[in-house]
Amino acid sequence: MKYPVEKTEQEWKEQLGEERYRILRQKGTEYPHTGAYNLHYEKGSYCCGACGEPLFESNSKFDAHCGWPSFDESIPGKVEYISDVTHGMKRTEILCANCGSHLGHVFDDGPTKTGQRYCVNSLSVDFKE
Numbered sequence: 001m002k003y004p005v006e007k008t009e010q011e012w013k014e015q016l017g018e019e020r021y022r023i024l025r026q027k028g029t030e031y032p033h034t035g036a037y038n039l040h041y042e043k044g045s046y047c048c049g050a051c052g053e054p055l056f057e058s059n060s061k062f063d064a065h066c067g068w069p070s071f072d073e074s075i076p077g078k079v080e081y082i083s084d085v086t087h088g089m090k091r092t093e094i095l096c097a098n099c100g101s102h103l104g105h106v107f108d109d110g111p112t113k114t115g116q117r118y119c120v121n122s123l124s125v126d127f128k129e
Contacts, residue, residue: 032067035122
């Protein structure tokens with residue numbers, strides 16, 4: 001698929017470093033309760049860790065007690081949704097719509113009025129006040 005921001009895998013590796021590359025470009029997952037943004041609640045925006053595109057606002061963040069940053073909605077048009085049937089599960093993968101980087105997954109078990117829980121790797125995002 002074509003995205004507004006496109007780079008070679010070598011360029012992504014050089015820009016992101018080993019661990020961020022593993023998560024953002026190879027669809028990896030960080031260990032639960034280890035990410036910098038799991039229990040982070042300052043006001044601002046969470047942006048793609050690869051291209052900097054704003055993806056989530058802090059007012060949509062909540063503690064899902066799952067070990068990863070959780071949001072109940074994304075900024076409209078900023079996240080792409082892909083069916084994911086790996087690991088014997090049926091899930092919806094979420095990608096940055098600007099560069100195609102892996103963010104995590106979205107589930108229909110959120111506790112707020114949206115009913116959504118965007119489960120995001122901390123290394124997939126950067127925070128901007």
